Amino acid sequence: MTHHDVATHRPELLPLGLAPRPTTGADLADRLRDAVRASAGNTVQGLDRARIDAVVDGADVTSLDIDLTGVVAGTAHGTAGVEPWRPQVRSREEASLHRLRLDAHAMTAVDLPVDVTAELEGVRFAWVEGTDGRVGAELLEPTDATPLTGHARLAVDKQGLIGTAHGLLTVALSSQGIQLVGFDLDVRQQGPRGASLAIDAKVRKGFLSASAQATASASIDDQMVLTVGDIQISSGNPFVSALLGAVRGRIEAAAHQRIDLGEVLPPGVRLADVRLDVGDQVVISARLGG
Numbered sequence: 001m002t003h004h005d006v007a008t009h010r011p012e013l014l015p016l017g018l019a020p021r022p023t024t025g026a027d028l029a030d031r032l033r034d035a036v037r038a039s040a041g042n043t044v045q046g047l048d049r050a051r052i053d054a055v056v057d058g059a060d061v062t063s064l065d066i067d068l069t070g071v072v073a074g075t076a077h078g079t080a081g082v083e084p085w086r087p088q089v090r091s092r093e094e095a096s097l098h099r100l101r102l103d104a105h106a107m108t109a110v111d112l113p114v115d116v117t118a119e120l121e122g123v124r125f126a127w128v129e130g131t132d133g134r135v136g137a138e139l140l141e142p143t144d145a146t147p148l149t150g151h152a153r154l155a156v157d158k159q160g161l162i163g164t165a166h167g168l169l170t171v172a173l174s175s176q177g178i179q180l181v182g183f184d185l186d187v188r189q190q191g192p193r194g195a196s197l198a199i200d201a202k203v204r205k206g207f208l209s210a211s212a213q214a215t216a217s218a219s220i221d222d223q224m225v226l227t228v229g230d231i232q233i234s235s236g237n238p239f240v241s242a243l244l245g246a247v248r249g250r251i252e253a254a255a256h257q258r259i260d261l262g263e264v265l266p267p268g269v270r271l272a273d274v275r276l277d278v279g280d281q282v283v284i285s286a287r288l289g290g
Contacts, residue, residue, distance in 0.1 A: 013128055013136035014039075015085040021127045021135045025054035028061065046071040059095040059127060067103045074110035087130025094140065097123035100150075112156060112164045115281075120150035120288070142268025149289035155281045158187060169201070179204040182211075189278040194219030196229075203235075210237035214251075224261045224271045231255040 014035055022028040029052040037047050051067040100123050104116040124140040142148040162185045170180045182202030190196050199214040217229035233248040235241040261271050269288060277283040 013085050013087070013138050015134055015136040017134065019129050019133055019135040021129070023056060025056050028054040028056055028064075032066075040073075044071060044073045059093055061095070061097045063099045063101070064097055065101045065103075068107045068116070069103065069105050070107065071104065072108040085130070085134065085136055087128075087132050087134065087136075089128055090131050091129045092126050092138075094124065094126045097125060110164065111167070112160050115155040116153070118150065118152035120148060122146060122148050141266045144267050147268040147270065147289065151285070151287045153283065153285040155283040158278070158280055158282050161187070161282055165199075169199075173203060177205060181209065187278055187282065189276065190217065190219060193221070193274060193276055195276055195278055195282075205239075208237075208239060210235055210239075212241075220261070220274055220276075224274065226257075226259040226261055228255055228257045228259075 015038075016022065016028075016031040016035055022031055032052055032054075033047060033050065036044070040047075049070040051065070051069075053063075053065040055062040055064075098121060100118075100120045102116060102118040104114065106113040106115040108114070122142065124142060124146055126138045126140060127135065128138050129135050165185055166180070166183045169183065173180050180201060181204050182200075184200045186198045188196050188198075194217065196217040197215065201212050201214070202209060203212050212233065212235040214231075214233045216231040218226065219229070220226050231251055233251060261274075265271060272287045272289050274284070274286045277285075
């Protein structure tokens, strides 16, 4: 890289304090905690309860274990923290995070408890030192020669998911001057990688109230292509049906879309399998690699 290239390269980076870069696991863990706390502002609570363990070997990080159990993210009326760090780059050294482990049993995301387990291998990054005397890390995309492998599992309580959907729909309808006064959501599994949703709601606009229904489905085939099935929103009351028109148009536009998940992922990231299990919990699990 030429001097001009180094000086003008201005990526978005994770700032990790004053140079030099951390050389011990304990130092890296402390800097990561401070960086997340600063960037999240008061949109995240409970970071002091998070556990971060790291092992550093020269430029590489042998392992990084993060446990976010008890952390609350997306708190109401939260504000973000500091502006992104975009320095003029003095030096840059590529490195590897050999194993990244993330656990949360559970954490809360936008009022919804989620249970997360993820483990990745071969995460590429670069240590970057700015002309301002600070150091940070830049995440690099995997390549076919340096693929990313691992697995992840995310589970949410079905009743909690229904409550979150209720809240999102309430906000969406209120922008149209419609009040949601009744709500029921049924989530059912369809095969190993599919689900259907049926919503029965009661809405009110001024003195008028009526029932409305919505159905949707989605599935992923063996080639990892996501297909969105029929999405329908209707009401037996013609006036309420007309009021739902703006919402219906935006949502039903997603119907029958086919998304090749392999094509939208960057080189070096291959989605080998994904599973969906619907019971008392809704569980999504995925495996990366061959």
